[in-house]
Every structure is written in structure tokens, then in C-alpha cells.
Amino acid sequence: MNRSFFEALRSIYPDDRLLTRDVELLPYESDALTAFQTKPGAVALPIDEEEIIDTVRLCHRMKVPFVARGSGTSLSGGSLPIADGLMIGLNRLNRIKKIDPEQRIAVVEPGVINLHITEAVRQYGLYYAPDPSSQSICTIGGNIAFNSGGAHCLKYGMTSNHVLGMKVVLADGVVTQFGSESIEGVGIGPDLVGLFVGSEGLFGIALEITLRLMPTPQLYRTVMAAYDNLGRAGDAVSMVVASGLLPGAMEIMDRLAIKAAEASVGAGYPLDAEALLIVELEGEALQVEAEFAELRGVIEESGAFEIREAKDEDERARIWQGRKSAFSAVGRLSPDYIVQDGVVPRSRLGEALVKIGELKAQYQLDVANVFHAGDGNLHPLILYNGREPGALEKAEALAGEILAMCVDLGGSITGEHGVGMEKREYLPTMFSPVEMEIMRDLRRAIDPEEIANRGKMFPSGEAPALQMRGMHPLERQGVISRE
Amino acid sequence: MTGDVLDSVAELQAFVKGHRRIHVVGKRSKTALHQVEADVALADLSGMTGITEYQPQEYTLTVLAGTGLSEIQAALHEEGQYLPFDPLLPDHGSIGGAVACNLSGSRRHRYGGIRDFILGASVVDGLGRTFRVGGKVVKNAAGFDLSKFLVGSLGQYAIMTELTFKVFPDAPVFQGLRLQYESLDDALNAVFRCNRSTQELDLLDFAPWERGWSLMAGLAGFQDTLPQRAKQFVAMMREETALLDATEVEGDGSLRDPLAGLTGDFLVKVVISPRQIAGFDARVRDIGRRYSAGGNSAWLATDDIGALKKILEAEQLPGLVLRGSVDCPLIGKSPENLLAARVKQVLDPHNKLV
Structure with a gap:
């Protein structure tokens, strides 16, 4: 980072919002993918969109790479810094600018925390549907970059399905706006919202986002079923689907994950189960009760040796607490772990789990499985000890085979x-x-200098050093998890 | 207006490489979109039909772009499933046309539009390259999501040859309700009340009716619970809105078809938000119209497209002409073009696709 760039930055930011000293840069060296770390050249903390625009234009003019970062909960290393590049921390742009309950929309800045939106609109009987496990600290800007999901994607989709409009600054400093307050979003013309969401910060930075809100379900009905093998739990998922029901969530955990979660939060999971299936229905009370009667029949036929229904909101919360804490709980059993995020067609879940079992034996590493069974999204958790020479590489090789x-x-x-x-x-x-x-051409057409989040998504880009760091501090506390 | 019927991707690639300017047609159910200059070659995909992969247990469906919507819906119906975005013109249009024009019907109100259910596509771009965008599973976050970008793209960036969608189980029973209001204000307030409610409606449209306004609502679910749910809904509306009368509609009636009863030389889709409707409607009182999906889109039929164009320009609303003879089907507020132009530069640098 050269002096003239710093001087130009100083004309945008006061000293307390431009971090350059080693001690100030330390928290930004990594994100939730702690295996990588590198030091950024500086960290800028804008407080409004004009500062972001000025910064991006400056970076483009002086060809300095930048990374936009929210809370840094990216599990794929998407918000890792670029060595000597600029980190733009967006957490201070955390205003909910508009809530219109009658149109079921909210307009927010990129640094707004996911869960804060639901908290702000709950009084109107609404909520923001995408629920990544880190939703209490992750930001909407980060959710947009990675098209974040959660346990309830099957029915209502991912982040992309809940963004109606955006104002963005492209990587070359051009500011543009697309979409609308209509539920149609862009509606006429190519769906630019759909293109921008999930572009991993390679196109530019979202400055203002219009989000779709959903009505809070009148009723949730949650059932937990225990099986003596994983295959049976997988078959139960197929049976639920074949019945014509559309659950809000269907999750499976294997023995290791069950034990760890139970030890961690005491969710009341049966410890003798090889697999646990959680199915949740949600919606209008009358309809949900009728569906639940049908679901009960399906689960009873599915070979579960124990079935437990959540009788009230507390029991439901306990079931979910166990599920949501499963990864950090398993992580505590081992000095280090890698989690993968692959997807298989739902009907091939059983096949995938058998293969993971074989790989686990071949690599002699422990693997716990927690997954969003409704949409075939696997989260195998590979345990290893990074202090052993070659252990990380071995775990990565196994992760690669799973992908x-x-x-x-x-x-x-x-x-x-x-x-x-x-x-x-x-x-x-x-x-x-x-x-x-x-x-690649698309990336270059939008960011000719390839300065926005350089080195991510495409192979063989510049990379921070791969090092062993262990769990993220927030992960150790159970605030975030890798699922 | 005839075109070359292209039955395979290879034929389409050769066609793209061999022509300077190309326009894609399918079943030609949207006449306004096909008014092209004489030097433009027509690539007719109406022969590219068929369901290539349907896995009910996966909730996924892959079809060739020229496949008729009725054929798709019949196949899904057999398995108790449906396209939740409820494509418009189900009896006449093709799936490629529905995606290219982004045309959803009234039942999109419950779960979302085409962008919410498209998972991937195979395409041929303006350079004649064939490739796939998106995926074939219900969840995927890898790479840039060009499949969503193609929704509403009017075939001007790449030509879709095959499409993959997420599908859902359909509810066993549908119950339609027609609620009468004296004025648009009353009808709009009723829509806002619905939006503040936790009642899950499959459909929520409104249109002028006799001397007042009619709100068309639909509930879907189990036979056992539907009458009581409908009763609860009507009771809420009677208590909290200026409801004049409510009647149950037998069967589908015209409830699910937002174009029912709309006559005029030109048919136009307008993207609008509920709060923009009062101001807009004051200017289109002489035009046949229906507001759909809780007032988030409007369908208008008129003989005077020039007048409607001026209104849309003044109101800064985007419109797409579907039926009638026009120079350009896009009227009113122009779609964003700064980012879209960058994509065009990559997929169709010679501006072949028009």
C-alpha cells in the first residue's frame, strides 16, 4: 500500500476510523475460516454510503484490492483479507432505514445484523426468513455476498429469494440501482438482484437493500424421531416428501453429533440413537394441525424407535438448540475441524453417507454428520489435530473427496x-x-482491475497463508457455528 | 412471420453462428414481443419440447425450453405437484417464454415468482457457445447465478434451451373467495390488512367490479380444514375492513386467471408496489385492469398504448407489452442497464440477440 493511497484514504476517514497499526489490524487477519490468515494493509470503517463509494473509486483508480466485510462469519473464507489490500468494515452501516409492514418490506444498510431485522419487525407479526446459524451476528451484506441459507430454505428459499431491490457500487466505482419495493423485484428486464446476490463480493458492495418479510407462522409443530441407523432416517425423509407434505425444515444428525450436542446443551436427545431426524411444520394453525396428524402417521411408519413431539415452545426451542449447537459442540471434542457444505440430490443422501463412512475409515479421521436433509445439504464435520504434522492437509484431502x-x-x-x-x-x-x-469474463467486465475480493471463488488466485488457528473465539463460545 | 424450427442445441448453435441478428420465438403467445425488423432471423424453439428429467421425490423438474406449459402442468399434476410460480398463459405459452418474460400468475402470491423457483438452465449465447448456469439440485450457492439473471431477460443475453425448476407438492383443495368493496381505497386497505395477517393466502388479487372493487382471495390446503379457514378469513375481513359482501367461488372460476375479462388490443404487465397503486389507478380508470399478487403487479388491457405509455413514464413504472403491435415491448421506466450491459458484453458482444 503506497503513501499516496494512504493519504487519499485519510481525506475520507478520520484517524479513529482508519486502522493501520498492527494491533488494530489483528482482529481482521482472519474470518470464521480460521485456517487462513493474513494481514490487510489497512482497515477503513465507513459510516455512510458516500464514504464507501469514495473508497471503492479510490481503490479502482489506484488499483488497490479491497475486501468488504461484515461480521466475518464466512465459513468459506470469503471475507479473508488480501495482503496489503484494504479491508472495508461495514458494521457501522447498521441502520434499518424503513419498515413497511403493510407491504411486508424493510430497507436496510449492509451492516445490519440478520436477526435484528426479525427483532425489529416481530411487533408487526413479520419476520425475515433466511436463518443462517450465525444469524445473531452475521450481517445482511455478508448474507447477500454468499447467498446465505439456513435450516428453513426448502420452503422459502435462500437470501436471494428475499432481496427485492438493491443499490450497489460496482468495483469500478459505478453506482447503480435495480429492483423495487414490489414483490416482483426487478420484474421486467433481467433479474440483476439474482445475479448480484451470491457473487461473493466480486462485483462490488451493496449499499442499500430492500428485503421481503414473511408473516410469522401462527403455529410450529416439531417432531424428533430416533433411528438405529442413518439409512432409516434418510428413508424417513423420502417418506415425508412422498406424503405430499412440505415441512419448513428437515434435519438429520448422526451419533457423534447427537452425543456432542447432548453433552453441550442437554437438549434431551436419545443417546442410544444412531440418527436423529427433526421435522418441523409451520403455518396457519388449522392447516398445520391437520398436516401434523399426517406427519405423525408417516413418522410412526418410518421405523423410528423413539418419537418425541415438542409440546410447547420451550420444548421446540430445546430441540433446535441442540441442533444449532451441534457443530460447535462436536468441535469441542477435537482441537480442530473442517466443515463441508456439499449438496446431493435428496434421494442420494443414503449413498452419500455410506461413501463418507468409507472415506472416514480410509483417512482414519472422525467425521460427524449434521445436515439439512430436506434439501440434501450435507455438513460433514471432519475432526483433526492441527498440531500433528500433515493433519490439516489430510483433513483437507478428505474434505475434497467429499466435495x-x-x-x-x-x-x-x-x-x-x-x-x-x-x-x-x-x-x-x-x-x-x-x-x-x-x-471469469463476467467478473472482468464488472471489475476490470479484479480488485473486489481478489483471490476468492476462482482457483489459483492470490491466497493468504494457510495456517493452523483452531476454532474461532466466537465459535468456542457457541455464538456462531459452521452450519 | 416464419422462422427456422430448430430441434436441437447443435442446430441452434449453428444458427446463431450463421446469422447476424437473431430473435427467439416459441409458441408465439405474446405477439408484442415478436415485432422485429426484416433483417432479423427467427430462431423457432417450438420443436424443442419435452420433459427431460422429473424427479418428484427431489422436487425438481428439467424441461426443454419449447415445452408447453399445459404439458408440464399435467405431468406435475399426476404426481400431486405444481409450479408454485403459477405461469401465465398456461394453455398457450411455453416454459421458455414464461421465463424470458417473467410471467407469473396469481398463485405466485403464496411462495414466489419464477426467480424463486428456477434452479438452472442450459443456454446458447450470442457467440454460439453452449453452457449451463446454476445447478439441478434445490440448493446451490456455487458460481454466479446467471439462471436468475435470465428471468425477464427477453432472450437478449442468451437463449435458454433447457430449464430446471424447484417444484412443490400442491394442496389437495383450493377455495376461492370474492370479497366486495365500495372503493379502491377500501380494497387496498383490505390488502394491507391481509399483509399484516398470519393467514396464508394462495392468491390475493383485486380489480374493479360492477360499481365497486372485488378482492379475489384463495386458500389452499386440506378439505377438512379449508371451510373453517375460509370462515376465519372472512370473519377477520368483515370485522376489520369495509367489506360489503363475501361469496365463495365454485371451482377455479376466473379467480386464478389474472387476464380473465381483460379485453383490448394491447395487454401490458406493470411492476408496481401496493403503495403506488392509488396514484397510478387514478390515471388508468378507463382501462381494464387487475392488480395481482397482493398489488405487486398489474395487468392492463387497452386500445390506446400511447396513452398508457405516457402514464407509465410519468409514474416511473416499468411495463412490458405482451399483446399488440409495438416498436418496443418495454414501455415506461427503463430497466437498469449499467450492470446488464456488462453481462451483454460477455454473453453477446456482437449484439446478435434482439
Whole structure:
């Protein structure tokens, strides 16, 4: 980072919002993918969109790479800094600018925390549907970059399905706006919102976002079923689907995950289960009760040796607390872990789990499985000790084989975490050379200098050093988790 | 107006490479979109039909772009599933046309529009390259999501040859309700009341009717619960809105078809938000119209497209002409073009696709 760039930055930011000293930069060296770290040249903390625009234009003019970062909960290393590049921290742009309950929309800045939106609109009987596990600290800007999901994606979709309009600054400083307050979003003309969401920060920065809100369900009915093998739990999912029901969530945990979660939060999970299935229905009370009667019948037929229904909101919360804490709980059993985010067609879940079992034996590493069974989104958790020479590389090799398997089975290398730094070498396993070339061309057409989040998503980009860091501090506290 | 019927991707690629300017047609159900200059070659995809992969247990469906909507809906119906975005013109249009024009019907109100259900597509771009965008599973966050970008793109960036969608189980029973209001204000207030409610409506449209306004609502679910849910809904509306009368509609009636009863030489889709409707409607009182999806889109039929164009320009609303003879089907507020132009530069640098 040269002096003239710093001087120009200083004309935009006061000293307390331009961090340059080593001690100030330390918290920004990594994100939730703690295996990588590098020091950014500086961190700028804008407080309004004009400062962001000025900063991006400056970076473009002086060809300085930048990374926009929210809370840094990216699990794919998507918000890792670029060595000597600029980190733009967006947390201070955290205003909810408008709530219109009658149109079911909210207009927010990128640094607004996901859960804060639901908290702000709850009084109107509304909520913001995408619920990544880190929703208490992750930001909408980050959710947009990685098209974040959560446990309830099957029915209501991911972040992209809940963004109606955006104002953005492209990587070359051009400011543009698309979409609307209509539920149609763009509606006429190509869906630019759909293109921008999930672009992993490679196109530019979202400045203002119009979000769709959903009515809070009148009723949730949640059932937990225990099985003596994973295959049976997988079959139960197929039976639920075949019944014509559309649950809000269907989750499966394996033995290791159950034990860890139980030890961690005491969710009341049966410890003798090889697999646990959680199914949740939501919606209008009369309809949900009728559906639940049908679901009960399906689950009773599915070979579960224990079935437990949540009788009230507290019991439901306990079931979900166990599920949501499963990864950090398993993580505590081991000094380090890697989590993958592959997707397989739902009907091939059983096959995928058998293959993961074989790989686990082959690599002699423990793997816990927690997954969004409703949409085939696997989260195998690979445990290893990073202090052992070669252990990280071995765990990464296993993770790579799991991703390759997902692609072979007709799925995807990522369901909700994004490609980021972690999976960039695997992107070509999903896309042909022509498709890769087109995506690269698209990136260059929008960001000719390739300064926005350089080194992410595409293989062989610049990379921070791979190092062993262990769990993220917030992960240790159970505030965020890798699911 | 005839075109070359292209039955395969290879034929389409050769066609793109061999022509200077190309326009895509399918079943030609939207006449306004096909008014092209004489030097433009027509690529007719109406022969590219068929369901290539349907896995009910996966909730996914892959079809060739020229496939008729009625064929798709019949196949899904057999398995108790449906396209939740409820494509418009189900009896006449093709799936490629529905996506290219982004045309959803009234039942999109419950779960979302085409952008919410498209998972991936195979395309041929303006350079004649064939490639896939998006994926074939219900969840995927890898790479840039060009499949969503194609929704509403009017075939001007890449030609879709095959499309993959997420599908859902359909509810066993549908109950339509017609609620009468004296004025648009009353009808709009009723829509706002619905939006503040936790009642899950499949459909929420409104249109002028006799001397007042009619609010058309639909509930879907189990036979056992539907009458009581409908009763609850009507009771809420009677208590909290200026409801004059409510009647149940037998069968589908015209409730699910937002174009029912709209006559005029020109048919136009307008993207609007509920709060913009009062001001807009004051200027289109002489035009046949229906507001759909809770007032988030409008369908208008008129003989005077020039007048409607001026109104849309003044109100800064975007419109797409579907039927009638026009120079350009896009009227009113122009779609954003700064970012879209960058995509065009990559996929169709020679501006072949028009």
C-alpha cells in the first residue's frame, strides 16, 4: 500500500476510523475460516454510503484490492483479507432505514445484523426468513455476498429469494440501482438482484437493500424421531416428501453429533440413537394441525424407535438448540475441524453417507454428520489435530473427496456457505472450462482491475497463508457455528 | 412471420453462428414481443419440447425450453405437484417464454415468482457457445447465478434451451373467495390488512367490479380444514375492513386467471408496489385492469398504448407489452442497464440477440 493511497484514504476517514497499526489490524487477519490468515494493509470503517463509494473509486483508480466485510462469519473464507489490500468494515452501516409492514418490506444498510431485522419487525407479526446459524451476528451484506441459507430454505428459499431491490457500487466505482419495493423485484428486464446476490463480493458492495418479510407462522409443530441407523432416517425423509407434505425444515444428525450436542446443551436427545431426524411444520394453525396428524402417521411408519413431539415452545426451542449447537459442540471434542457444505440430490443422501463412512475409515479421521436433509445439504464435520504434522492437509484431502462425491452424485460443492477461499480449487469440478471462462469474463467486465475480493471463488488466485488457528473465539463460545 | 424450427442445441448453435441478428420465438403467445425488423432471423424453439428429467421425490423438474406449459402442468399434476410460480398463459405459452418474460400468475402470491423457483438452465449465447448456469439440485450457492439473471431477460443475453425448476407438492383443495368493496381505497386497505395477517393466502388479487372493487382471495390446503379457514378469513375481513359482501367461488372460476375479462388490443404487465397503486389507478380508470399478487403487479388491457405509455413514464413504472403491435415491448421506466450491459458484453458482444 503506497503513501499516496494512504493519504487519499485519510481525506475520507478520520484517524479513529482508519486502522493501520498492527494491533488494530489483528482482529481482521482472519474470518470464521480460521485456517487462513493474513494481514490487510489497512482497515477503513465507513459510516455512510458516500464514504464507501469514495473508497471503492479510490481503490479502482489506484488499483488497490479491497475486501468488504461484515461480521466475518464466512465459513468459506470469503471475507479473508488480501495482503496489503484494504479491508472495508461495514458494521457501522447498521441502520434499518424503513419498515413497511403493510407491504411486508424493510430497507436496510449492509451492516445490519440478520436477526435484528426479525427483532425489529416481530411487533408487526413479520419476520425475515433466511436463518443462517450465525444469524445473531452475521450481517445482511455478508448474507447477500454468499447467498446465505439456513435450516428453513426448502420452503422459502435462500437470501436471494428475499432481496427485492438493491443499490450497489460496482468495483469500478459505478453506482447503480435495480429492483423495487414490489414483490416482483426487478420484474421486467433481467433479474440483476439474482445475479448480484451470491457473487461473493466480486462485483462490488451493496449499499442499500430492500428485503421481503414473511408473516410469522401462527403455529410450529416439531417432531424428533430416533433411528438405529442413518439409512432409516434418510428413508424417513423420502417418506415425508412422498406424503405430499412440505415441512419448513428437515434435519438429520448422526451419533457423534447427537452425543456432542447432548453433552453441550442437554437438549434431551436419545443417546442410544444412531440418527436423529427433526421435522418441523409451520403455518396457519388449522392447516398445520391437520398436516401434523399426517406427519405423525408417516413418522410412526418410518421405523423410528423413539418419537418425541415438542409440546410447547420451550420444548421446540430445546430441540433446535441442540441442533444449532451441534457443530460447535462436536468441535469441542477435537482441537480442530473442517466443515463441508456439499449438496446431493435428496434421494442420494443414503449413498452419500455410506461413501463418507468409507472415506472416514480410509483417512482414519472422525467425521460427524449434521445436515439439512430436506434439501440434501450435507455438513460433514471432519475432526483433526492441527498440531500433528500433515493433519490439516489430510483433513483437507478428505474434505475434497467429499466435495468431488457431491458433484459426482449430481449435486453442488456448496449449498449455502459459498466458494470463497476454501472451495475455489473445486469450482472447476462443477463447471466446464467454457462456464469457468464465462464467469471469469463476467467478473472482468464488472471489475476490470479484479480488485473486489481478489483471490476468492476462482482457483489459483492470490491466497493468504494457510495456517493452523483452531476454532474461532466466537465459535468456542457457541455464538456462531459452521452450519 | 416464419422462422427456422430448430430441434436441437447443435442446430441452434449453428444458427446463431450463421446469422447476424437473431430473435427467439416459441409458441408465439405474446405477439408484442415478436415485432422485429426484416433483417432479423427467427430462431423457432417450438420443436424443442419435452420433459427431460422429473424427479418428484427431489422436487425438481428439467424441461426443454419449447415445452408447453399445459404439458408440464399435467405431468406435475399426476404426481400431486405444481409450479408454485403459477405461469401465465398456461394453455398457450411455453416454459421458455414464461421465463424470458417473467410471467407469473396469481398463485405466485403464496411462495414466489419464477426467480424463486428456477434452479438452472442450459443456454446458447450470442457467440454460439453452449453452457449451463446454476445447478439441478434445490440448493446451490456455487458460481454466479446467471439462471436468475435470465428471468425477464427477453432472450437478449442468451437463449435458454433447457430449464430446471424447484417444484412443490400442491394442496389437495383450493377455495376461492370474492370479497366486495365500495372503493379502491377500501380494497387496498383490505390488502394491507391481509399483509399484516398470519393467514396464508394462495392468491390475493383485486380489480374493479360492477360499481365497486372485488378482492379475489384463495386458500389452499386440506378439505377438512379449508371451510373453517375460509370462515376465519372472512370473519377477520368483515370485522376489520369495509367489506360489503363475501361469496365463495365454485371451482377455479376466473379467480386464478389474472387476464380473465381483460379485453383490448394491447395487454401490458406493470411492476408496481401496493403503495403506488392509488396514484397510478387514478390515471388508468378507463382501462381494464387487475392488480395481482397482493398489488405487486398489474395487468392492463387497452386500445390506446400511447396513452398508457405516457402514464407509465410519468409514474416511473416499468411495463412490458405482451399483446399488440409495438416498436418496443418495454414501455415506461427503463430497466437498469449499467450492470446488464456488462453481462451483454460477455454473453453477446456482437449484439446478435434482439
